[in-house]
Amino acid sequence: MGRKKLEIKRIENKSSRQVTFSKRRNGLIEKARQLSVLCDASVALLVVSASGKLYSFSSGDNLVKILDRYGKQHADDLKALDHQSKALNYGSHYELLELVDSKLVGSNVKNVSIDALVQLEEHLETALSVTRAKKTELMLKLVENLKEKMENNHHVGAEAEMEMSPAGQISDNLPVTLPLLN
Amino acid sequence: MGRKKLEIKRIENKSSRQVTFSKRRNGLIEKARQLSVLCDASVALLVVSASGKLYSFSSGDNLVKILDRYGKQHADDLKALDHQSKALNYGSHYELLELVDSKLVGSNVKNVSIDALVQLEEHLETALSVTRAKKTELMLKLVENLKEKMENNHHVGAEAEMEMSPAGQISDNLPVTLPLLN
DNA sequence: TGATCTATGTATAAGTC
DNA sequence: TGACTTATACATAGATC
Numbered sequence: 001m002g003r004k005k006l007e008i009k010r011i012e013n014k015s016s017r018q019v020t021f022s023k024r025r026n027g028l029i030e031k032a033r034q035l036s037v038l039c040d041a042s043v044a045l046l047v048v049s050a051s052g053k054l055y056s057f058s059s060g061d062n063l064v065k066i067l068d069r070y071g072k073q074h075a076d077d078l079k080a081l082d083h084q085s086k087a088l089n090y091g092s093h094y095e096l097l098e099l100v101d102s103k104l105v106g107s108n109v110k111n112v113s114i115d116a117l118v119q120l121e122e123h124l125e126t127a128l129s130v131t132r133a134k135k136t137e138l139m140l141k142l143v144e145n146l147k148e149k150m151e152n153n154h155h156v157g158a159e160a161e162m163e164m165s166p167a168g169q170i171s172d173n174l175p176v177t178l179p180l181l182n
Numbered sequence: 183m184g185r186k187k188l189e190i191k192r193i194e195n196k197s198s199r200q201v202t203f204s205k206r207r208n209g210l211i212e213k214a215r216q217l218s219v220l221c222d223a224s225v226a227l228l229v230v231s232a233s234g235k236l237y238s239f240s241s242g243d244n245l246v247k248i249l250d251r252y253g254k255q256h257a258d259d260l261k262a263l264d265h266q267s268k269a270l271n272y273g274s275h276y277e278l279l280e281l282v283d284s285k286l287v288g289s290n291v292k293n294v295s296i297d298a299l300v301q302l303e304e305h306l307e308t309a310l311s312v313t314r315a316k317k318t319e320l321m322l323k324l325v326e327n328l329k330e331k332m333e334n335n336h337h338v339g340a341e342a343e344m345e346m347s348p349a350g351q352i353s354d355n356l357p358v359t360l361p362l363l364n
Numbered sequence: 365t366g367a368t369c370t371a372t373g374t375a376t377a378a379g380t381c
Numbered sequence: 382t383g384a385c386t387t388a389t390a391c392a393t394a395g396a397t398c
Contacts, residue, residue: 001372002372003373003396005373011221019366019395021217021221024393025221028210028213031206039192039199039231041207041232045227045228047224050222185389185390186377201377209374213375
Protein backbone atom coordinates (compact mmCIF):
# COMPACT_ATOMS: atom_id res chain seq x y z
CA MET A 1 0.00 0.00 0.00
CA GLY A 2 2.71 2.40 -0.76
CA ARG A 3 5.42 3.02 -3.23
CA LYS A 4 7.08 -0.15 -2.19
CA LYS A 5 5.98 -3.40 -0.76
CA LEU A 6 6.70 -3.53 2.91
CA GLU A 7 7.63 -6.72 4.63
CA ILE A 8 5.85 -7.38 7.86
CA LYS A 9 8.72 -7.30 10.28
CA ARG A 10 9.93 -4.75 12.74
CA ILE A 11 10.91 -1.55 10.98
CA GLU A 12 14.44 -0.85 12.03
CA ASN A 13 14.63 2.80 11.18
CA LYS A 14 13.28 4.56 14.18
CA SER A 15 11.69 7.50 12.48
CA SER A 16 10.04 5.48 9.75
CA ARG A 17 8.75 3.21 12.45
CA GLN A 18 7.24 6.14 14.26
CA VAL A 19 5.68 7.53 11.10
CA THR A 20 4.27 4.19 10.13
CA PHE A 21 2.97 3.75 13.63
CA SER A 22 1.02 6.98 13.46
CA LYS A 23 -0.46 6.23 10.09
CA ARG A 24 -1.38 2.66 10.69
CA ARG A 25 -2.62 3.27 14.17
CA ASN A 26 -5.07 5.83 12.85
CA GLY A 27 -6.03 3.54 10.04
CA LEU A 28 -6.63 0.69 12.40
CA ILE A 29 -8.79 2.76 14.68
CA GLU A 30 -10.83 3.97 11.73
CA LYS A 31 -11.29 0.40 10.51
CA ALA A 32 -12.38 -0.65 13.94
CA ARG A 33 -14.93 2.13 13.99
CA GLN A 34 -16.23 1.18 10.56
CA LEU A 35 -16.60 -2.44 11.51
CA SER A 36 -18.60 -1.59 14.57
CA VAL A 37 -20.90 0.68 12.62
CA LEU A 38 -21.33 -1.40 9.49
CA CYS A 39 -21.89 -4.68 11.24
CA ASP A 40 -23.39 -3.62 14.49
CA ALA A 41 -20.58 -5.19 16.45
CA SER A 42 -18.88 -4.25 19.66
CA VAL A 43 -15.24 -3.46 19.21
CA ALA A 44 -12.54 -2.57 21.66
CA LEU A 45 -9.05 -1.72 20.57
CA LEU A 46 -6.03 -0.86 22.65
CA VAL A 47 -2.70 0.17 21.22
CA VAL A 48 0.34 0.94 23.27
CA SER A 49 3.30 2.39 21.43
CA ALA A 50 6.80 1.24 22.19
CA SER A 51 7.23 4.51 24.03
CA GLY A 52 4.29 3.72 26.22
CA LYS A 53 1.54 5.93 24.91
CA LEU A 54 -1.90 4.49 24.97
CA TYR A 55 -4.42 4.87 22.18
CA SER A 56 -7.76 3.22 22.18
CA PHE A 57 -11.10 2.89 20.57
CA SER A 58 -14.20 1.33 21.84
CA SER A 59 -17.57 1.18 20.22
CA GLY A 60 -20.50 1.90 22.40
CA ASP A 61 -19.79 2.27 26.00
CA ASN A 62 -16.98 0.34 27.49
CA LEU A 63 -15.24 -2.96 27.71
CA VAL A 64 -17.24 -4.05 30.64
CA LYS A 65 -20.36 -3.84 28.57
CA ILE A 66 -18.76 -5.52 25.62
CA LEU A 67 -17.82 -8.43 27.78
CA ASP A 68 -21.16 -8.45 29.48
CA ARG A 69 -22.67 -8.81 26.08
CA TYR A 70 -20.35 -11.63 25.32
CA GLY A 71 -21.08 -13.16 28.65
CA LYS A 72 -24.78 -13.31 28.00
CA GLN A 73 -24.16 -15.50 25.00
CA HIS A 74 -21.89 -17.82 26.86
CA ALA A 75 -23.41 -17.92 30.24
CA ASP A 76 -22.44 -21.46 31.02
CA ASP A 77 -18.86 -21.21 29.99
CA LEU A 78 -18.42 -17.91 31.61
CA LYS A 79 -20.12 -18.98 34.75
CA ALA A 80 -17.28 -21.16 35.86
CA LEU A 81 -14.73 -18.58 34.98
CA ASP A 82 -16.73 -15.87 36.57
CA HIS A 83 -17.24 -17.76 39.76
CA GLN A 84 -13.57 -18.33 40.12
CA SER A 85 -12.73 -14.88 39.01
CA LYS A 86 -15.14 -13.34 41.44
CA ALA A 87 -14.02 -15.45 44.29
CA LEU A 88 -10.45 -14.61 43.65
CA ASN A 89 -11.04 -11.00 42.84
CA TYR A 90 -13.13 -10.14 45.76
CA GLY A 91 -12.21 -12.67 48.31
CA SER A 92 -10.03 -10.99 50.81
CA HIS A 93 -11.23 -12.88 53.83
CA TYR A 94 -8.71 -15.14 55.35
CA GLU A 95 -11.17 -17.97 55.26
CA LEU A 96 -11.43 -17.56 51.54
CA LEU A 97 -7.72 -17.47 51.10
CA GLU A 98 -7.34 -20.59 53.10
CA LEU A 99 -10.03 -22.38 51.25
CA VAL A 100 -8.75 -21.29 47.90
CA ASP A 101 -5.38 -22.39 49.02
CA SER A 102 -6.54 -25.81 50.00
CA LYS A 103 -8.32 -26.17 46.71
CA LEU A 104 -5.68 -24.91 44.40
CA VAL A 105 -2.27 -25.64 45.77
CA GLY A 106 -0.60 -28.11 43.55
CA SER A 107 -3.77 -28.88 41.74
CA ASN A 108 -4.65 -28.59 38.11
CA VAL A 109 -7.44 -26.23 37.25
CA LYS A 110 -9.33 -28.98 35.56
CA ASN A 111 -9.66 -30.66 38.86
CA VAL A 112 -10.60 -27.67 40.91
CA SER A 113 -14.08 -27.91 42.25
CA ILE A 114 -16.13 -25.13 40.86
CA ASP A 115 -18.79 -25.93 43.37
CA ALA A 116 -16.50 -25.10 46.23
CA LEU A 117 -15.83 -21.74 44.71
CA VAL A 118 -19.49 -21.21 44.06
CA GLN A 119 -20.12 -21.54 47.74
CA LEU A 120 -17.48 -19.01 48.48
CA GLU A 121 -19.02 -16.78 45.96
CA GLU A 122 -22.36 -16.84 47.63
CA HIS A 123 -20.84 -15.68 50.86
CA LEU A 124 -19.38 -12.75 49.06
CA GLU A 125 -22.28 -12.00 46.82
CA THR A 126 -23.75 -9.13 48.75
CA ALA A 127 -20.51 -7.37 49.42
CA LEU A 128 -19.57 -8.00 45.86
CA SER A 129 -22.55 -6.36 44.27
CA VAL A 130 -22.08 -3.26 46.33
CA THR A 131 -18.42 -3.11 45.56
CA ARG A 132 -19.04 -3.64 41.92
CA ALA A 133 -21.58 -0.92 41.65
CA LYS A 134 -19.19 1.46 43.30
CA LYS A 135 -16.40 0.48 41.06
CA THR A 136 -18.48 0.83 37.93
CA GLU A 137 -19.69 4.20 39.02
CA LEU A 138 -16.19 5.28 39.73
CA MET A 139 -14.92 4.01 36.43
CA LEU A 140 -17.57 5.77 34.46
CA LYS A 141 -16.80 9.01 36.18
CA LEU A 142 -13.14 8.59 35.55
CA VAL A 143 -13.80 7.94 31.91
CA GLU A 144 -15.84 11.07 31.61
CA ASN A 145 -13.08 12.88 33.32
CA LEU A 146 -10.52 11.68 30.85
CA LYS A 147 -12.65 12.48 27.89
CA GLU A 148 -13.02 16.02 29.09
CA LYS A 149 -9.33 16.37 29.39
CA MET A 150 -8.76 14.89 26.00
CA GLU A 151 -11.17 17.21 24.39
CA ASN A 152 -9.63 20.17 26.06
CA ASN A 153 -6.08 19.17 25.38
CA HIS A 154 -6.29 17.91 21.88
CA HIS A 155 -9.05 19.61 20.00
CA VAL A 156 -10.50 16.39 18.76
CA GLY A 157 -11.88 16.77 15.27
CA ALA A 158 -15.59 17.39 15.14
CA GLU A 159 -16.38 15.00 12.35
CA ALA A 160 -16.10 11.71 14.12
CA GLU A 161 -17.19 10.78 17.59
CA MET A 162 -14.56 8.13 18.00
CA GLU A 163 -13.69 7.30 21.50
CA MET A 164 -10.05 7.36 20.84
CA SER A 165 -7.47 8.65 23.15
CA PRO A 166 -4.30 10.33 22.08
CA ALA A 167 -3.59 9.90 25.72
CA GLY A 168 -0.14 11.30 25.27
CA GLN A 169 0.89 13.51 28.10
CA ILE A 170 -2.29 13.56 30.02
CA SER A 171 -1.09 13.37 33.54
CA ASP A 172 -3.95 12.58 35.80
CA ASN A 173 -6.23 9.63 35.68
CA LEU A 174 -6.29 7.16 32.86
CA PRO A 175 -9.77 5.72 33.10
CA VAL A 176 -9.53 3.75 29.96
CA THR A 177 -7.27 1.38 31.73
CA LEU A 178 -9.40 0.96 34.78
CA PRO A 179 -11.82 -1.60 33.49
CA LEU A 180 -8.85 -3.67 32.59
CA LEU A 181 -6.85 -3.35 35.71
CA ASN A 182 -6.62 -6.38 37.86
CA MET B 183 -12.74 -1.01 -1.50
CA GLY B 184 -15.05 -2.95 -3.63
CA ARG B 185 -17.09 -2.65 -6.71
CA LYS B 186 -19.10 0.09 -5.13
CA LYS B 187 -18.49 2.70 -2.57
CA LEU B 188 -19.96 1.67 0.72
CA GLU B 189 -21.37 4.19 3.12
CA ILE B 190 -20.34 3.72 6.69
CA LYS B 191 -23.64 3.00 8.28
CA ARG B 192 -25.27 -0.17 9.50
CA ILE B 193 -25.71 -2.62 6.64
CA GLU B 194 -29.36 -3.51 6.62
CA ASN B 195 -29.21 -6.70 4.62
CA LYS B 196 -28.47 -9.38 7.13
CA SER B 197 -26.41 -11.67 4.96
CA SER B 198 -24.32 -8.91 3.46
CA ARG B 199 -23.76 -7.67 6.94
CA GLN B 200 -22.54 -11.08 8.00
CA VAL B 201 -20.27 -11.43 5.00
CA THR B 202 -18.85 -7.99 5.50
CA PHE B 203 -18.34 -8.73 9.15
CA SER B 204 -16.28 -11.80 8.39
CA LYS B 205 -14.12 -10.08 5.86
CA ARG B 206 -13.53 -6.91 7.74
CA ARG B 207 -13.04 -8.63 11.04
CA ASN B 208 -10.27 -10.73 9.56
CA GLY B 209 -8.81 -7.70 7.88
CA LEU B 210 -8.85 -5.76 11.10
CA ILE B 211 -7.17 -8.51 13.04
CA GLU B 212 -4.51 -8.80 10.37
CA LYS B 213 -3.91 -5.06 10.46
CA ALA B 214 -3.63 -5.16 14.21
CA ARG B 215 -1.08 -7.91 13.91
CA GLN B 216 0.91 -6.00 11.34
CA LEU B 217 0.95 -2.88 13.43
CA SER B 218 2.26 -4.72 16.43
CA VAL B 219 5.01 -6.35 14.41
CA LEU B 220 6.04 -3.41 12.27
CA CYS B 221 6.09 -0.87 15.03
CA ASP B 222 6.90 -2.97 18.03
CA ALA B 223 3.68 -1.96 19.72
CA SER B 224 1.34 -3.79 22.03
CA VAL B 225 -2.08 -4.25 20.57
CA ALA B 226 -5.21 -5.78 21.97
CA LEU B 227 -8.36 -6.10 19.93
CA LEU B 228 -11.73 -7.46 20.92
CA VAL B 229 -14.62 -7.88 18.54
CA VAL B 230 -18.01 -9.15 19.55
CA SER B 231 -20.43 -9.86 16.73
CA ALA B 232 -24.05 -8.91 17.03
CA SER B 233 -24.74 -12.56 17.65
CA GLY B 234 -22.36 -12.58 20.56
CA LYS B 235 -19.34 -14.36 19.23
CA LEU B 236 -16.05 -13.13 20.49
CA TYR B 237 -12.98 -12.68 18.33
CA SER B 238 -9.79 -11.27 19.60
CA PHE B 239 -6.20 -10.55 18.92
CA SER B 240 -3.50 -9.54 21.26
CA SER B 241 0.14 -9.07 20.56
CA GLY B 242 2.48 -10.68 22.97
CA ASP B 243 1.00 -12.01 26.05
CA ASN B 244 -2.08 -10.39 27.42
CA LEU B 245 -3.71 -7.18 28.35
CA VAL B 246 -2.40 -7.25 31.83
CA LYS B 247 1.09 -7.10 30.44
CA ILE B 248 0.16 -4.52 27.91
CA LEU B 249 -1.20 -2.34 30.62
CA ASP B 250 1.71 -3.09 32.86
CA ARG B 251 3.93 -1.84 30.12
CA TYR B 252 1.80 1.20 29.79
CA GLY B 253 1.77 1.54 33.53
CA LYS B 254 5.51 1.70 33.77
CA GLN B 255 5.45 4.80 31.64
CA HIS B 256 2.76 6.40 33.70
CA ALA B 257 3.50 5.19 37.16
CA ASP B 258 2.17 8.23 38.87
CA ASP B 259 -1.04 8.36 36.93
CA LEU B 260 -1.65 4.73 37.37
CA LYS B 261 -0.86 4.79 41.01
CA ALA B 262 -3.99 6.63 41.94
CA LEU B 263 -6.17 4.48 39.76
CA ASP B 264 -4.53 1.38 40.95
CA HIS B 265 -5.06 2.28 44.53
CA GLN B 266 -8.71 2.81 43.90
CA SER B 267 -9.02 -0.22 41.77
CA LYS B 268 -7.35 -2.42 44.28
CA ALA B 269 -9.42 -1.14 47.12
CA LEU B 270 -12.60 -1.60 45.20
CA ASN B 271 -11.68 -4.87 43.63
CA TYR B 272 -10.51 -6.63 46.66
CA GLY B 273 -12.31 -4.97 49.44
CA SER B 274 -14.98 -7.31 50.61
CA HIS B 275 -14.80 -6.51 54.27
CA TYR B 276 -17.72 -4.66 55.61
CA GLU B 277 -15.44 -2.09 57.09
CA LEU B 278 -14.07 -1.43 53.70
CA LEU B 279 -17.45 -1.18 52.15
CA GLU B 280 -18.55 1.25 54.77
CA LEU B 281 -15.50 3.35 54.37
CA VAL B 282 -15.72 3.33 50.62
CA ASP B 283 -19.30 4.24 50.97
CA SER B 284 -18.64 7.18 53.16
CA LYS B 285 -16.01 8.37 50.73
CA LEU B 286 -17.84 7.93 47.51
CA VAL B 287 -21.54 8.33 47.99
CA GLY B 288 -22.74 11.38 46.23
CA SER B 289 -19.27 12.63 45.63
CA ASN B 290 -17.60 13.52 42.43
CA VAL B 291 -14.66 11.39 41.52
CA LYS B 292 -12.46 14.40 41.31
CA ASN B 293 -13.03 14.97 44.97
CA VAL B 294 -12.52 11.46 46.19
CA SER B 295 -9.61 11.26 48.50
CA ILE B 296 -7.03 8.96 47.12
CA ASP B 297 -5.27 8.96 50.41
CA ALA B 298 -8.22 7.40 52.12
CA LEU B 299 -8.22 4.63 49.60
CA VAL B 300 -4.52 4.20 49.96
CA GLN B 301 -5.03 3.44 53.60
CA LEU B 302 -7.64 0.87 52.76
CA GLU B 303 -5.27 -0.60 50.33
CA GLU B 304 -2.59 -1.10 52.89
CA HIS B 305 -4.94 -3.10 55.03
CA LEU B 306 -5.58 -5.39 52.15
CA GLU B 307 -2.09 -5.53 50.78
CA THR B 308 -1.10 -8.87 52.15
CA ALA B 309 -4.29 -10.67 51.29
CA LEU B 310 -4.21 -9.00 47.95
CA SER B 311 -0.83 -10.21 46.89
CA VAL B 312 -1.72 -13.75 47.72
CA THR B 313 -5.05 -13.50 46.01
CA ARG B 314 -3.51 -11.98 42.96
CA ALA B 315 -0.93 -14.65 42.56
CA LYS B 316 -3.61 -17.28 42.86
CA LYS B 317 -5.81 -15.55 40.41
CA THR B 318 -3.09 -15.17 37.84
CA GLU B 319 -2.16 -18.77 38.16
CA LEU B 320 -5.75 -19.83 37.85
CA MET B 321 -6.41 -17.61 34.88
CA LEU B 322 -3.46 -18.94 33.01
CA LYS B 323 -4.60 -22.46 33.58
CA LEU B 324 -8.10 -21.63 32.55
CA VAL B 325 -6.83 -20.09 29.39
CA GLU B 326 -5.02 -23.26 28.53
CA ASN B 327 -8.18 -25.12 29.29
CA LEU B 328 -10.26 -22.97 27.01
CA LYS B 329 -7.75 -23.18 24.24
CA GLU B 330 -7.98 -26.91 24.36
CA LYS B 331 -11.73 -26.74 24.19
CA MET B 332 -11.53 -24.40 21.28
CA GLU B 333 -9.18 -26.61 19.45
CA ASN B 334 -11.42 -29.57 20.03
CA ASN B 335 -14.38 -27.40 19.28
CA HIS B 336 -15.88 -29.70 16.72
CA HIS B 337 -16.24 -32.79 18.79
CA VAL B 338 -17.61 -31.26 21.93
CA GLY B 339 -19.22 -34.02 23.84
CA ALA B 340 -21.44 -34.28 26.87
CA GLU B 341 -19.78 -31.38 28.53
CA ALA B 342 -21.05 -27.88 28.29
CA GLU B 343 -21.48 -27.20 24.63
CA MET B 344 -19.59 -24.09 23.96
CA GLU B 345 -19.69 -22.08 20.86
CA MET B 346 -16.41 -20.37 21.11
CA SER B 347 -15.19 -17.97 18.54
CA PRO B 348 -14.21 -19.59 15.28
CA ALA B 349 -10.76 -19.44 16.65
CA GLY B 350 -9.07 -19.94 13.32
CA GLN B 351 -6.01 -17.79 13.11
CA ILE B 352 -6.47 -16.18 16.45
CA SER B 353 -6.85 -19.16 18.64
CA ASP B 354 -3.84 -18.39 20.69
CA ASN B 355 -5.16 -15.09 21.77
CA LEU B 356 -8.10 -16.05 23.82
CA PRO B 357 -6.39 -15.13 27.05
CA VAL B 358 -7.08 -11.56 26.31
CA THR B 359 -10.58 -12.03 27.50
CA LEU B 360 -9.74 -13.29 30.90
CA PRO B 361 -7.94 -10.34 32.37
CA LEU B 362 -10.94 -8.32 31.40
CA LEU B 363 -13.49 -10.24 33.29
CA ASN B 364 -15.17 -8.30 35.99
C1' DT C 365 6.07 15.41 14.98
C1' DG C 366 2.22 16.80 11.50
C1' DA C 367 -0.01 17.71 7.06
C1' DT C 368 0.11 16.95 1.98
C1' DC C 369 1.04 14.72 -2.24
C1' DT C 370 1.26 10.60 -5.46
C1' DA C 371 2.20 6.07 -6.99
C1' DT C 372 1.22 1.67 -5.64
C1' DG C 373 -0.04 -2.16 -2.91
C1' DT C 374 -4.09 -3.93 -0.46
C1' DA C 375 -8.61 -4.73 1.15
C1' DT C 376 -12.94 -5.76 -0.02
C1' DA C 377 -18.09 -5.37 -2.38
C1' DA C 378 -20.25 -8.12 -5.56
C1' DG C 379 -20.77 -12.03 -7.95
C1' DT C 380 -20.10 -17.05 -8.89
C1' DC C 381 -19.60 -21.84 -7.46
C1' DT D 382 -21.52 -20.44 5.30
C1' DG D 383 -16.60 -20.58 2.95
C1' DA D 384 -13.41 -20.20 -1.23
C1' DC D 385 -12.39 -17.83 -5.52
C1' DT D 386 -12.48 -13.98 -8.93
C1' DT D 387 -12.61 -9.27 -10.48
C1' DA D 388 -13.09 -4.49 -10.41
C1' DT D 389 -12.62 -0.72 -7.53
C1' DA D 390 -12.07 1.97 -3.57
C1' DC D 391 -8.82 2.76 0.06
C1' DA D 392 -4.69 2.80 2.78
C1' DT D 393 -0.24 4.00 3.02
C1' DA D 394 5.33 4.20 1.87
C1' DG D 395 8.25 7.54 0.63
C1' DA D 396 9.23 12.19 -0.20
C1' DT D 397 8.69 17.13 0.73
C1' DC D 398 7.55 21.19 3.39
